[in-house]
Amino acid sequence: MSFTTLNFLFFFAIVFWGYYLIPKRWQWIWLLVASFVFYAFSAWWALFYLAGTIALTYGGARWIDALEGKRKEAIKNCPKEEKSAVKKKFERKKRGVLAGVLVLLVGLLAFVKYTNFFLDIGFKLMGGEGESPALSLLVPIGLSFYLFQNIGYLIDVYRGQYEAEKNPFRFALAISYFPHLLQGPLDDYKAVSTALYASREFDDSLAVSGAKRAAWGFFKKLVIANQAASICNPIISAGGGYDGLSVITCMVLYAIELYADFSGYMDIAIGCSRMLGVPIAENFRSPYFSGSIAEFWRRWHITLGTWFKNYLFYPILRSKWCSSIRKGLKKHKYIANTLPNVIALCIVWVLIGLWHGANISYVLYGIYHGGFIVLETVFAPLYDKFHKKFPKVQKNVFFRMFRVVRTFALVTVGYYLFAPAAISLTKSLILSTFEWEWSEFVSFGYYNFRELLVVLFSTAVLVFVDAYGCREDRLPLSAWVAKQKAPVRYLLYIALIFSILLLMVYGGEAMFAYFKF
Amino acid sequence: MERNEILEKLNEIFRDVFDDDSITVTEETTSSDIEDWDSLTHITLISEVEDEFDIKFAMKEVVGMKNVGEMVDIIEREA
């Protein structure tokens, strides 16, 4: 069920009112049922994947906990000399369970999503011509997200961060919770589950704040993203046949579209969840105001970055062979510290690219971004030296603006790979970018004039809101709104809804961009 | 070891890793207080601390550590 449909509005209205009318001890059950109903609307067969992965992870986590309990018992009762041997034995067993379940979970994802991709690569490598063999597999929507949520939980339990959840249905709720089920955020299990299992009273300020947040998400998606998409998507799918300025404009529009789409979805998810009294993680923090690619990924799809950091990047860096590299090169401090980071970054970024889709374009996209981050890491000491020598530069407002513009430009260039998701289209888009024909651009301008005006106006609002909120020392704009007198507040809400009704593009084509991941 | 001894040694390590002699860490110092302390340098820092005190942090400690004070707690316990 897409968030920006009448169906979802009815669904959520029922869930919301029901939640506060039923006895409190049933609230979490209500949410669990609602989440499964929500998922069933996407594809009833996908419920098997959801339930299956949840059951598998639940079982694995309980088993690891049981082993841990046995270990504690064994250590208590055994003589001192054997203590470390016992410890090692149980570590091995726990690791075995973890590995087994991870292989199954990751294997499932790989099989369902990536089989055809790898078949294609293998086929081409062996010199095959024509169409490579492919299985027709339907990928259940949201699989990449809830599988990662499951994996994160299991690894956390293995690391002893918290105990496994004993109630399978409560665990199921934490994973399948409908606001974060299909597109994230990948929540911290402990934080979100504590909130989910608690029963709550209706809280007016949370409900209002949540509704405001969700409404803002509707504006971003229905107005900004859909209008921008209606202009740039046809040109991106066509790949060629347009002049350079039009193509550049379209790529910038795509940058706006992707952000408005994905962060709009997050706003709706966060807003709805807040109305239910459950805080979920932020996923965006004015990303296009970043000064560097590294900073961009701390502000864009934040929970994905955190997930990869916790469950892949750190484990790689803490692994034996990374440590041995560090020790072996101890004499050359710079290399000893930088080389492991670079290796880990390369691995992580290829996988982040691959996570986005079974397509070489996404892998290249990951390498593109990873490349910049590696460069930043490698040249970090040089930058530091430069800025120590010329401290005024860093504080200069033009320099900061330059960094923001540069980062936005680099990210937009990256979209040449990401948007069409086909190398041939990327190639022709790049070639078209260098063919400038003023009259064609003017044509593009007046044929899309109305949509461009709407995008311009609505993006200006978005930029204002994001610029206001990107400063750490200031509360977001919604806090300012909350402080205004009632008539002003109501006027603003009415204006927002009015704008959505007037400017929106609604319809079947209006699917969320990140649904396919 | 005493807590302030540990803290002094940590201070040296921090200054070395971040190449900045003006750093002075306290128990409340977090990653947002030191500009270069991000996920990339965090592991370098952890490794240096492990080497210096001859201890090994568990993964959940590496990920969950909120400030220097918690780091000191763990060192106190393990060393």
Added chain:
Amino acid sequence: MKRFFVKSVSILLCAFFLFYGMTALLLFGGPKAFAENYQQGYIYQYRALERAEGEKIVTVGGSNVSFNVNTDLMTSLTGIPAYNLGIHADMGYCYVFEDVEPFIGKGDKVIFPLWPFTKNDYGSTLIWITLEGQPDLIGNFISRHPVEALTSVGSFSLKKLYALTAGKFADGLKAKYGDETAWGYKASSFDPETGNMTYVREEPVSPYGVMLLNKFRFTPNNLSGWYVSYINGFIDRCRAKGAEVYLTYPTIMRESLAMTEEEIESYTSFAKEQFHAEFITDFLSVCYEYEDYFNIPTHLNSAGMDKYTAALANGLRNAMA
């Protein structure tokens, strides 16, 4: 909780009233933004049909009717008053069929150039532009398809507001830098009394190579089960009223046909056995050469239009005999 409910519902209702109120104003009144728009041709055709008395011929379809059937010529060749209803396929064939049916009565002849379409294809965007300032037609649309009408009417407001303001600037740019001719896509292409396209098109305006970029192919698969029963339902209902429906084929530039003779044969024989009405022309004889066309392979210029009209009139005469 009650307070929240009351607050949120009132805010929503306020916004809705403001918005739909403004939309109603824009739909029914105010300065006309689309008076010169090509879609006005549909209103001319509709009103002409309303005024028609006695036996008549009605050709229904999309722009393949307005560009290709000359009602004045059809009238003089057959001796029966002829009307068109259809100016743009994107309005949705379903919509046009629903509009034409009430006008069909005893002794009428309906001609339909066979073109496949899907269920519920309502081009609400174009429909609203067409219906600006036509309260009776607006009422029809809303009562026939309330959900579709009300969810799409919002975009009309934006289009009208834009057309009255910034749109003028864009049109200025278009006039300065763009096509010198709007290729007949204007209200003035039509005779307001009869709805006939009187815009003179002397020769093709698109280069031959560009015309070739569009290819057309029809197979029995295009004539879905739903489509066949929809058309047959229409045919049967017209017959029950004493009218008759005659099928024909749309005109398509020969070289734009991506069909072999066998494929044409299989398509036409399938159509012949599926539909309850007879075909008054065959498939290929109404497909002409480049010289007869105008801007796209399905639109004829004035000379081609008369050719096609004569072919239909001939076929109709033979069928009636």
